[in-house]
Amino acid sequence: MSISEPRLTEIRTQLKAAIDDGDKDRGVQLAANALAEGITPLEFFLDAIQPVLYEIGEAFARLEIFLPELMRAGMVVKALHEQVLEPATLRTPSAATMRAGVVITGTCQGDIHDIGKNMVSLMLQVNGFDVTNLGTNVAPRQFIEEARKRKADIIAMSSLLTTSMPYMRDLTELLKGWNVRDQFLVVVGGAPITEAYARKIGADGFGQDAVRAVNVCLQLMDRKRAGLPAPALSQEMLK
Amino acid sequence: MRNTTRLLDVLDRAETGPIVEEEMHDMMTIPSVMGGLLAEFDVRLPKPEEAVVLADDALADRVWEAGLKMAEQLGVFCLSTSRRILFTPDEIATALQFAPTEVTVGQGLDRATERKRRVEDTRRVFIKGGGVGTPLPEDVYLPIHQSYAQEPLIDAMINCTLETVYGREPRGRSPWEVLLGWHELELTKAACQRAGRPGLGLGCVENSVTEIAELSATSWGGFSPFDWHHVAMISEFKTDYFLLTKVAHLVKTGSIIHSFYNTIYGGTVGGKEAMAVAIVGGCILMQMVYMPATHSVSPTHPFFGNTTTPQILQAIGIAQQALARNSRLLTDVVVTPVGGPMTKTLFYEVAAQAILATVSGACALIGPRSGVGTMPGHVSGLESRWMAEVAHAAAGMSRTDADALVRQLIEKYKPDLEARPYGRHFRDAYDVERVQPKPEWLAMYEAAKNELRQLGLRL
Numbered sequence: 001m002s003i004s005e006p007r008l009t010e011i012r013t014q015l016k017a018a019i020d021d022g023d024k025d026r027g028v029q030l031a032a033n034a035l036a037e038g039i040t041p042l043e044f045f046l047d048a049i050q051p052v053l054y055e056i057g058e059a060f061a062r063l064e065i066f067l068p069e070l071m072r073a074g075m076v077v078k079a080l081h082e083q084v085l086e087p088a089t090l091r092t093p094s095a096a097t098m099r100a101g102v103v104i105t106g107t108c109q110g111d112i113h114d115i116g117k118n119m120v121s122l123m124l125q126v127n128g129f130d131v132t133n134l135g136t137n138v139a140p141r142q143f144i145e146e147a148r149k150r151k152a153d154i155i156a157m158s159s160l161l162t163t164s165m166p167y168m169r170d171l172t173e174l175l176k177g178w179n180v181r182d183q184f185l186v187v188v189g190g191a192p193i194t195e196a197y198a199r200k201i202g203a204d205g206f207g208q209d210a211v212r213a214v215n216v217c218l219q220l221m222d223r224k225r226a227g228l229p230a231p232a233l234s235q236e237m238l239k
Numbered sequence: 240m241r242n243t244t245r246l247l248d249v250l251d252r253a254e255t256g257p258i259v260e261e262e263m264h265d266m267m268t269i270p271s272v273m274g275g276l277l278a279e280f281d282v283r284l285p286k287p288e289e290a291v292v293l294a295d296d297a298l299a300d301r302v303w304e305a306g307l308k309m310a311e312q313l314g315v316f317c318l319s320t321s322r323r324i325l326f327t328p329d330e331i332a333t334a335l336q337f338a339p340t341e342v343t344v345g346q347g348l349d350r351a352t353e354r355k356r357r358v359e360d361t362r363r364v365f366i367k368g369g370g371v372g373t374p375l376p377e378d379v380y381l382p383i384h385q386s387y388a389q390e391p392l393i394d395a396m397i398n399c400t401l402e403t404v405y406g407r408e409p410r411g412r413s414p415w416e417v418l419l420g421w422h423e424l425e426l427t428k429a430a431c432q433r434a435g436r437p438g439l440g441l442g443c444v445e446n447s448v449t450e451i452a453e454l455s456a457t458s459w460g461g462f463s464p465f466d467w468h469h470v471a472m473i474s475e476f477k478t479d480y481f482l483l484t485k486v487a488h489l490v491k492t493g494s495i496i497h498s499f500y501n502t503i504y505g506g507t508v509g510g511k512e513a514m515a516v517a518i519v520g521g522c523i524l525m526q527m528v529y530m531p532a533t534h535s536v537s538p539t540h541p542f543f544g545n546t547t548t549p550q551i552l553q554a555i556g557i558a559q560q561a562l563a564r565n566s567r568l569l570t571d572v573v574v575t576p577v578g579g580p581m582t583k584t585l586f587y588e589v590a591a592q593a594i595l596a597t598v599s600g601a602c603a604l605i606g607p608r609s610g611v612g613t614m615p616g617h618v619s620g621l622e623s624r625w626m627a628e629v630a631h632a633a634a635g636m637s638r639t640d641a642d643a644l645v646r647q648l649i650e651k652y653k654p655d656l657e658a659r660p661y662g663r664h665f666r667d668a669y670d671v672e673r674v675q676p677k678p679e680w681l682a683m684y685e686a687a688k689n690e691l692r693q694l695g696l697r698l
Binding site: 061067109110111112119162166167210211 | 374411473481504541
C-alpha cells in the first residue's frame with residue numbers, strides 16, 4: 001500500500017460523500033488527487049471504490065436508498081473510471097482488473113418491463129461492471145451482436161412474461177448454433193424465471209433479484225478469470 | 240372526453256412533442272421533478288410502525304396537488320417517437336372534469352356497475368376477482384376460471400394467462416399471440432357459462448403482451464366492448480405505439496378501457512412518498528393518454544414482487560385517499576400477496592390490503608394475484624371470496640379503526656414474507672372435477688375468518 005490507512009479511510013469518506021451528493025467533479029478531483037499522492041489506480045479501485053460501492057449496494061438491498069441514488073453513484077463511478085482511472089492505467093497491464101466484467105443487459109423480445117432490468121444494470125455498474133443496457137423488447141440476435149461488438153463477458157436477460165421466456169432459449173441455441181457459446185456467459189432473471197428454467201435452457205446463472213444477479217455475475221467472473229468453466233447452475237451458486 | 244378527436248390529439252403530440260432521450264426521462268427528469276414536488280408539497284409519510292392507514296386529509300390533498308403538478312410537468316414519454324406527450328393544466332382539468340364516475344361491465348343479468356367511492360364510504364367496493372395474469376397450465380385454465388366465476392361476490396372477472404397454447408410454448412409478438420388471445424376467450428367464456436354467469440365482464444386480453452392479441456381477439460365473436468380491456472402504462476410514465484394501437488382499436492370499437500400502472504418501490508421515482516405521488520400522477524396521465532373508464536395501480540416491491548409490505552400499503556392508502564377526495568376517477572387497487580393457496584399468510588395479506596383500500600376510497604379491488612402471480616397455477620377462487628368478504632365487512636369503517644386492524648395483520652404476516660410462501664397448486668387446493676375447495680383449504684379459510692372476527696371485523 002502506497003498510502004497510509006488513515007489517509008485511505010479519509011479518501012473513502014470523501015468519496016462516499018461525493019457519491020451521495022452525485023458530485024462527479026468532486027469524485028474525479030478526489031481520484032486525481034489520490035493518484036497524485038502515490039496511490040495506484042488499482043489500489044484506488046480495490047481499497048476506495050469497491051468498499052464504498054459495496055456499502056451502497058447493501059443499502060439498496062435493505063431499501064434504505066433507491067434507484068435515483070444508485071443512478072447518481074453509477075454516474076460518479078463512471079466518471080471516475082473514464083476521466084481518471086482508465087487513462088492512468090492504459091499504460092499498465094492491470095487495466096483489465098479495474099472492471100469486474102463487461103455485461104450486456106436487456107429485456108427479452110416481446111416484453112416491455114423496464115425497471116427491474118434497470119435496477120440490475122445499475123447494481124452491476126456500481127459493482128464495477130461495464131454495462132450496456134439495450135432496453136426492452138430486445139431480440140436474441142441483437143443481444144449477441146452487441147455482445148460481440150462490446151466483447152462482453154456476460155449476456156444478462158430479463159423477462160417478466162411467460163411469452164418472452166422462449167426467446168431466452170432462442171439465445172442460448174443461437175449461441176450454440178453459431179459456435180460462440182463458450183465466448184459468453186448467460187445469466188437470466190425475472191419474475192417467472194426459475195432456477196430450473198435457467199438450467200433447462202442452458203444458462204450459466206440465474207438471479208432472482210437485482211442483488212442476487214450481481215452476486216451471480218461476480219461469481220461467474222471470478223471463475224472465468226481463474227480459467228475455470230462456468231459451474232453447473234445450482235442453488236449452491238446462488239447462496 | 241373519450242373520442243376520436245382526443246385520440247388524434249394524443250397521437251399528434253406523440254409526433255410533435257419535445258424530443259428527449261429515454262435515459263434523460265428516466266435518470267434526470269423523473270427524479271428531479273419528483274424531488275422538487277415532494278419538497279414543495281411537504282409530502283412526508285410517518286414510519287409504518289406509527290400508522291399504515293393514514294387519516295390525514297391535508298396530507299392526502301397535498302399528495303393530490305403534487306401528483307397533479309407531476310402530470311403537468313412530466314407528461315408521458317413515447318418510446319416509439321422519443322417525444323414527450325404533454326398537456327396543459329387546463330386540458331388536464333377539463334379531462335378530469337368529464338371523467339366517468341361509473342361504468343357498467345358485462346352483459347345481460349351478469350352486468351355490474353362500478354361506482355365512484357369516497358374515503359370511509361359505506362358503499363361496497365366493486366370486486367374484480369381473478370388471478371390477474373398469473374400463468375396457468377392449459378389443462379386447469381378453465382376450472383380455475385370457473386372457480387372464480389362461480390363466486391357470487393365477484394362482480395367481474397380478471398383473466399389469467401396461458402402457459403401453453405394447444406400444448407405449444409407461445410411467444411409474444413408472433414402468430415402464437417393471436418392463438419393465445421382466442422384461447423383465453425374460449426376458455427374464460429366456457430368457464431363463465433359453466434358457472435351460470437355467461438355475461439360476466441371479463442378483464443382482458445391478458446395474453447396480449449403486445450397489441451396483437453388485443454387486436455385479434457377483440458373482434459367479431461371475440462371479447463366484447465362490455466368486457467374491460469387492459470392497456471398498461473410502462474413504468475415509469477411511458478407508452479409506445481403498440482399500446483397506443485390498442486387504445487385506437489378500443490376507442491374505435493367502443494370498448495371499455497381499463498388502464499394500469501405498476502410503479503416500482505425504490506425504482507426510478509424513489510421511496511414511499513414518491514410512490515404515493517406517482518400513483519396519483521400516473522392515474523391522471525393514464526386518463527389523459529388512454530381515456531380509460533377505470534384505472535388500477537399495483538406498486539411492486541423490487542425483491543418480493545408484492546403489494547403488501549407496510550411501506551407500499553401506506554403509499555397506496557394515501558394515494559387512494561388523494562384520488563377519492565379530489566377526483567372523479569374510478570381507481571382500483573390490485574391485491575398482490577406473497578402468500579399463495581393453502582397458506583395463512585395469504586389470508587392476512589389480502590385482508591390487510593382489502594381493508595386499507597376499502598376505507599381509503601378505492602372503487603374496486605382486483606385479484607388477489609396470489610403468490611405474486613408468478614407461480615403457475617398457484618391461484619384459486621376462494622381467495623377472491625375472501626378478498627370480497629373482508630372488503631365488504633370493512634366498508635364504512637373509520638381509517639383509525641382500520642389502521643389498528645391492518646397493523647395487527649401486518650405483524651402476523653411480515654415475518655413470513657422472506658420465506659416466500661407461494662403455497663400450493665390449484666390441484667392441491669381444489670377438487671378439480673367438482674371445482675370446489677378441498678376440506679383442508681376450506682378449513683384454513685374458516686379459521687382465518689374466525690381469527691378476523693376475533694380481531695373485530697364483522698365477517
